[in-house]
Amino acid sequence: xxxxxxxxxxxxxxxxxxxxxxxxxxxxxxxxxxxxxxxxxxxxxxxxxxxxxxxxxxxxxxxxxxxxxxxxxxxxxxxxxxxxxxxxxxxxxxxxxxxxxxxxxxxxxxxxxxxxxxxxxxxxxxxxxxxxxxxxxxxxxxxxxxxxxxxxxxxxxxxxxxxxxxxxxxxxxxxxxxxxxxxxxxxxxxxxxxxxxxxxxxxxxxxxxxxxxxxxxxxxxxxxxxxxxxxxxxxxxxxxxxxxxxxxxxxxxxxxxxxxxxxxxxxxxxxxxxxxxxxxxxxxxxxxxxxxxxxxxxxxxxxxxxxxxxxxxxxxxxxxxxxxxxxxxxxxxxxxxxxxxxxxxxxxxxxxxxxxxxx
Amino acid sequence: xxxxxxxxxxxxxxxxxxxxxxxxxxxxxxxxxxxxxxxxxxxxxxxxxxxxxxxxxxxxxxxxxxxxxxxxxxxxxxxxxxxxxxxxxxxxxxxxxxxxxxxxxxxxxxxxxxxxxxxxxxxxxxxxxxxxxxxxxxxxxxxxxxxxxxxxxxxxxxxxxxxxxxxxxxxxxxxxxxxxxxxxxxxxxxxxxxxxxxxxxxxxxxxxxxxxxxxxxxxxxxxxxxxxxxxxxxxxxxxxxxxxxxxxxxxxxxxxxxxxxxxxxxxxxxxxxxxxxxxxxxxxxxxxxxxxxxxxxxxxxxxxxxxxxxxxxxxxxxxxxxxxxxxxxxxxxxxxxxxxxxxxxxxxxxxxxxxxxxxxxxxxxxxxxxxxxxxxxxxxxxxxxxxxxxxxxxxxxxxxxxxxxxxxxxxxxxxxxxxxxxxxxxxxxxxxxxxxxxxxxxxxxxxxxxxxxxxxxxxxxxxxxxxxxxxxxxxxxxxxxxxxxxxxxxxxxxx
Numbered sequence: 001x002x003x004x005x006x007x008x009x010x011x012x013x014x015x016x017x018x019x020x021x022x023x024x025x026x027x028x029x030x031x032x033x034x035x036x037x038x039x040x041x042x043x044x045x046x047x048x049x050x051x052x053x054x055x056x057x058x059x060x061x062x063x064x065x066x067x068x069x070x071x072x073x074x075x076x077x078x079x080x081x082x083x084x085x086x087x088x089x090x091x092x093x094x095x096x097x098x099x100x101x102x103x104x105x106x107x108x109x110x111x112x113x114x115x116x117x118x119x120x121x122x123x124x125x126x127x128x129x130x131x132x133x134x135x136x137x138x139x140x141x142x143x144x145x146x147x148x149x150x151x152x153x154x155x156x157x158x159x160x161x162x163x164x165x166x167x168x169x170x171x172x173x174x175x176x177x178x179x180x181x182x183x184x185x186x187x188x189x190x191x192x193x194x195x196x197x198x199x200x201x202x203x204x205x206x207x208x209x210x211x212x213x214x215x216x217x218x219x220x221x222x223x224x225x226x227x228x229x230x231x232x233x234x235x236x237x238x239x240x241x242x243x244x245x246x247x248x249x250x251x252x253x254x255x256x257x258x259x260x261x262x263x264x265x266x267x268x269x270x271x272x273x274x275x276x277x278x279x280x281x282x283x284x285x286x287x288x289x290x291x292x293x294x295x296x297x298x299x300x301x302x303x304x305x306x307x308x309x310x311x312x313x314x315x316x317x318x319x320x321x322x323x324x325x326x327x328x329x330x331x332x333x334x335x336x337x338x339x340x341x342x343x344x345x346x347x348x349x350x351x352x353x354x355x356x357x358x359x
Numbered sequence: 360x361x362x363x364x365x366x367x368x369x370x371x372x373x374x375x376x377x378x379x380x381x382x383x384x385x386x387x388x389x390x391x392x393x394x395x396x397x398x399x400x401x402x403x404x405x406x407x408x409x410x411x412x413x414x415x416x417x418x419x420x421x422x423x424x425x426x427x428x429x430x431x432x433x434x435x436x437x438x439x440x441x442x443x444x445x446x447x448x449x450x451x452x453x454x455x456x457x458x459x460x461x462x463x464x465x466x467x468x469x470x471x472x473x474x475x476x477x478x479x480x481x482x483x484x485x486x487x488x489x490x491x492x493x494x495x496x497x498x499x500x501x502x503x504x505x506x507x508x509x510x511x512x513x514x515x516x517x518x519x520x521x522x523x524x525x526x527x528x529x530x531x532x533x534x535x536x537x538x539x540x541x542x543x544x545x546x547x548x549x550x551x552x553x554x555x556x557x558x559x560x561x562x563x564x565x566x567x568x569x570x571x572x573x574x575x576x577x578x579x580x581x582x583x584x585x586x587x588x589x590x591x592x593x594x595x596x597x598x599x600x601x602x603x604x605x606x607x608x609x610x611x612x613x614x615x616x617x618x619x620x621x622x623x624x625x626x627x628x629x630x631x632x633x634x635x636x637x638x639x640x641x642x643x644x645x646x647x648x649x650x651x652x653x654x655x656x657x658x659x660x661x662x663x664x665x666x667x668x669x670x671x672x673x674x675x676x677x678x679x680x681x682x683x684x685x686x687x688x689x690x691x692x693x694x695x696x697x698x699x700x701x702x703x704x705x706x707x708x709x710x711x712x713x714x715x716x717x718x719x720x721x722x723x724x725x726x727x728x729x730x731x732x733x734x735x736x737x738x739x740x741x742x743x744x745x746x747x748x749x750x751x752x753x754x755x756x757x758x759x760x761x762x763x764x765x766x767x768x769x770x771x772x773x774x775x776x777x778x779x780x781x782x783x784x785x786x787x788x789x790x791x792x793x794x795x796x797x798x799x800x801x802x803x804x805x806x807x808x809x810x811x812x813x814x815x816x817x818x819x820x821x822x823x824x825x826x827x828x829x830x831x832x833x834x835x836x837x838x839x840x841x842x843x844x845x846x847x848x849x850x851x852x853x854x
């Protein structure tokens with residue numbers, strides 16, 4: 001469509017224009033929630049549906065960024081990032097369920113005729129502890145898994161398979177009613193967050209702005225990391241881990257740090273996703289979701305910071321259009337996307353733009 | 360009034376069958392139950408056909424009126440019928456009847472069972488009747504009779520004997536201390552026998568799961584070992600094999616109903632061809648271009664699997680299709696009272712081992728196998744020696760996919776056939792490959808059976824899900840010790 005135009009434009013103007021486009025995109029994202037606060041009959045009013053959809057995609061973009069950090073820079077393709085995302089979401093969901101239930105037990109527990117909260121629910125009525133859990137749950141899991149995995153130098157496809165099995169096991173665990181997380185249905189019908197009505201336009205706008213803020217913050221963090229010496233080391237891990245070791249570095253620590261950081265970012269994204277979308281259930285942990293995140297990164301361009309954001313936006317935008325217009329053909333399209341991107345766009349859309357600008 | 364009527368009925372042996380049937384048809388359910396109980400206690404061979412008809416819900420073969428039955432009445436009819444069948448001349452019928460009576464006999468039938476027990480000549484039926492009688496004698500008034508019955512029950516490995524003995528050991532149920540101690544020893548005996556049966560059963564289902572994992576993982580191990588790529592569409596090759604079986608079944612039903620008994624055998628070459636063909640086509644068109652980039656191959660093959668699943672969903676519908684066992688694969692061998700080995704699972708275990716043997720022969724005794732092993736060990740050196748590596752890649756990929764197709768035929772005989780079939784096995788078969796070591800047949804064999812049995816032994820103790828998670832944790836810990844899997848190729852290459 002207008003991509004060739006964009007390509008030529010980028011070619012001519014170079015980094016300054018890229019910066020300008022980025023600034024416009026950020027301005028638009030900030031304006032979106034403000035526009036949603038306008039009265040319903042106003043011409044510029046943004047509907048709650050659009051705001052939720054864009055907010056959701058922004059959360060996915062953070063996941064894509066986190067995945068790119070480990071895959072694009074450190075060469076560890078994780079097929080289990082959905083697990084960290086969902087863990088963050090569940091931690092936030094626990095707080096929201098406690099808010100909705102008041103002094104009583106959450107609805108699904110009374111349904112199972114439980115008389116008291118399981119021990120791991122303790123303290124979840126406090127927002128601060130829930131926030132700690134959002135960071136701790138994915139972080140600790142990533143730390144333990146990563147410590148074992150990197151210690152025995154599991155890498156490449158082995159690592160991908162183990163992470164996939166991990167998220168699969170997590171999904172099975174959360175599907176059980178006895179696990180105490182609502183089983184099949186997960187958490188839903190939230191009412192308030194910090195006392196504010198969760199469905200109110202104002203709350204939605206604030207959550208959206210928080211998501212934009214988190215996205216920008218993680219973008220900045222990733223930029224600092226990848227530009228530093230640490231980033232160079234990660235690239236070395238990806239390209240020639242053995243040579244790095246021969247040079248006297250121990251790659252395990254670097255890998256572990258970037259792996260845990262990536263998991264925590266996913267958890268935070270999940271925590272912002274749940275109040276906006278209003279539901280979290282174990283299907284978020286299904287291997288399909290995690291591997292879909294890999295195609296966002298691959299489409300946008302691995303090893304770049306803007307690429308994953310573009311990819312997440314493009315794929316999810318197309319997904320929401322396709323599943324309404326041609327629901328049967330979405331999987332064909334997604335499958336073809338997987339094949340075509342890997343065959344013809346090894347550096348993604350960003351690579352395409354760069355190639356044109358440096359003939 | 361009713362009692363009088365019943366007594367009258369008993370007293371008139373001339374009352375014909377037809378009138379008994381008529382009477383049964385018009386009686387209220389409570390009366391029908393009493394009638395059945397009295398028939399069971401006083402069997403009369405003339406009544407056999409009436410009872411057989413009652414089981415079908417009618418009083419005679421040529422009578423169109425339906426008899427309304429509830430579950431309790433059906434049970435009573437079965438019991439009365441078994442009672443009557445004890446009079447049969449055929450010892451197999453008598454044995455089945457005696458086994459039915461072990462479950463359902465009522466105290467009123469005791470006198471009759473006692474008589475038959477004394478008359479019975481066939482040793483198997485004699486023993487079965489003895490048990491049926493022992494069940495009833497548990498309620499006898501003399502402690503000596505109860506003691507004998509309790510001891511007899513201890514000899515069996517029957518789950519029902521356990522419940523009966525447990526009921527006897529309830530507080531206030533048995534007053535005689537001698538019988539109580541005997542019952543305790545008998546219960547311990549029965550439980551030991553049952554435990555053996557249960558453990559054997561779990562081990563067998565573990566073997567069965569292992570054989571399916573083996574069929575799924577074998578092809579994966581070959582392609583992974585050879586090309587260093589993970590084929591995420593491998594599960595869909597299983598699915599294609601299962602759907603080929605379904606198509607063969609449907610086509611045979613329509614065009615050659617005579618051969619339907621042997622459709623799984625006909626499906627084997629068909630499934631192999633279909634899966635191998637699709638696999639080779641994929642290798643030629645997609646995977647070939649991605650060599651040296653294993654992570655991208657993983658994503659591309661995942662895309663292929665999405666397309667295959669959705670294509671099958673559009674062609675055959677999202678529901679499971681029905682694949683039925685032929686007669687020679689249904690049923691099973693009863694080894695212990697609580698252990699039945701189904702034929703289909705036995706055949707699949709044998710089939711999986713046969714496939715492993717054939718693959719081993721193919722890899723170790725043919726020219727192609729030699730080439731495959733050469734390329735697996737050192738691709739560049741093999742190419743220098745004149746091995747056409749591209750052709751070997753394609754054929755090996757076809758072989759791996761074809762084996763998955765054979766696995767699909769086996770799966771269709773024990774599980775549901777639906778578009779998501781492959782997805783449920785793919786992660787487990789990856790774990791088999793990781794655990795067994797790449798490109799190693801022996802490793803895959805041990806890993807598949809080990810994982811299958813561990814899964815099934817853990818399942819009853821801590822539940823299926825926690826068992827899976829525990830196994831995953833164990834595999835991660837295991838890889839700490841042996842990063843290359845159980846059986847690693849020795850080499851000096853480092854990248």
